[in-house]
Amino acid sequence: MRSFITAIGTANPAHGFPQLKIAEFMSDAVSMTEEERQRLFTLYRATGIKHRYSVLPDFGTAFEDSDFFKPGEKAAMPSVAERMTLYRKEALPLSIAAIENCLDQLKSFSKDKITHLITVSCTGMYAPGLDLDIVQSLGLPHSVNRTCVNFMGCYAAFSALKVSDAICKSDKNAVVLMVCVELCTIHYQKSMNWDHILSNAIFGDGAAAVVIQGDKPKGVALSPELFHCDLLPEGRKDMAWSIADFGFEMILSSYVPSMIKGGIKELTSKLLSKLSYNVDEIDYFAIHPGGKKILEVIKDELEIKKVKCQQSFDVLAEYGNMSSPSILFVLKRIMHDLQNDFSSKRILSFAFGPGLTMESMVLEVVTSGFAKTLEGDKELINIGAV
Missing domain, CATH: 3.40.47.10 (Thiolase/Chalcone synthase)
Structure with a gap:
């Protein structure tokens, strides 16, 4: 018995920003000196990143104009509760966009074939959670088997693929829909700590959906x-x-x-x-x-x-x-x-x-x-x- 990844779909938020535009936002946020600003731009150029996406429409605008990351002391930064409210609002539509992109690649595929749903995320959580929201949005049977892989970080897709592989190997009729969604930019830290500066320089938002099947596929x-x-x-x-x-x-x-x-x-x-x-x-x-x-x-x-x-x-x-x-x-x-x-x-x-x-x-x-x-x-x- 083997499992087969038959389609992968991806999606990003509507708001995309050049990397150096984000650098301007970050330097303004902590009022960097000219020397610090030049070091920051050198870092951003060295990342190899040209472009990133965010659910925040003002992520690449002047910091003083930001609606979410308001200027001022650290206490003025959004709380965990405020960030989770935003996550709950934005994670579902981004996940659905990735799922639709995935399923569009499979001709004559019926959502009724989906037997298992696995959701993956480390940038937000709530309950009843994203898995139930996806079930309702897609009109999946309430009996679909659900598994959540949370807070494992960048390697979490591997954990979900292992679970999917085991499911499909045990049942050739199994069809697993796996969804990874991360809103990394909502966790921006207004800080001169180097770890935070480095994280702010590389992370972006996105979602991906995968169909894994136990039956042998057509195509690639x-x-x-x-x-x-x-x-x-x-x-x-x-x-x-x-x-x-x-x-x-x-x-x-x-x-x-x-x-x-x-x-x-x-x-x-x-x-x-x-x-x-x-x-x-x-x-x-x-x-x-x-x-x-x-x-x-x-x-x-x-x-x-x-x-x-x-x-x-x-x-x-x-x-x-x-x-x-x-x-x-x-x-x-x-x-x-x-x-x-x-x-x-x-x-x-x-x-x-x-x-x-x-x-x-x-x-x-x-x-x-x-x-x-x-x-x-x-x-x-x-x-x-x-």
Whole structure:
């Protein structure tokens, strides 16, 4: 039994801003000196990000004109309650947009086929929650099985994919709808703390939806072959996510790329050895675009040609780090690039988060039009006949 990712949909808020425009907003927010302002603009240029999206229409305007992040002392910043009110208002329509983009890719697909719903988010929560709102908005049966993956950070999509994979392997008739939505920008911190400055510089808002099925698909699909997770406990304090009085606070140390550099070869070796693959046999590398240095460190350490991980650099440039949906934006681009390619290919994917958690998986590209023997199967399966 195997599971198949048959469609990935994405969505972003209507408000998009150039990276340097956001830098102006951030420098005004804390009244930076000219020297501090120049350092900030140097940081923003170095991120490799050109553009980010926010549910906040004034995220890239002058700080004194902001309706949400009002000027003044820290006490004037929005409370957690105010931020959660905004999350509840904006998370559902963004999720629905991603779901519609996903389902539009599946011809003759009926929502009645959905047996399971998995929601993923670390930037907001409420109950009755987003899962129930999606059920009602889509008109799904009230009996649909619901699972929520909350507060796990940037690698959370991997956790949800593992659950989806297990469901589909246990029931070939299962159809899982997985939705990741993050409104990172509502947690802006008005602070000169370097961790906050760095977080403010890279995160954006977005949503992604995925359909995972237990039945063999037509067209291009991605089939997980193996997952592997590891921890770098020494990085526990360098990547963290906590709820404070004035929003959720991200700790993202500049040491994170160095720690990933020290662990990525071992992580890759442990995963690929279980499948008897080597790095040269991987066609695409879907790396969570957590930051430019992270992407470059992995590319250099594994000696990957940039063309094999270009989608990760492109997603970072166009959207920034959207936390959990980001890796799905990358996988969607790879699936799009494979539409006219019917050869057998494999994808190695990574994501990182609090802990310091290092997630990885190998995906096999399954397409119509060729026959191959699946690992562990004795019979020849003609994918083109499905």
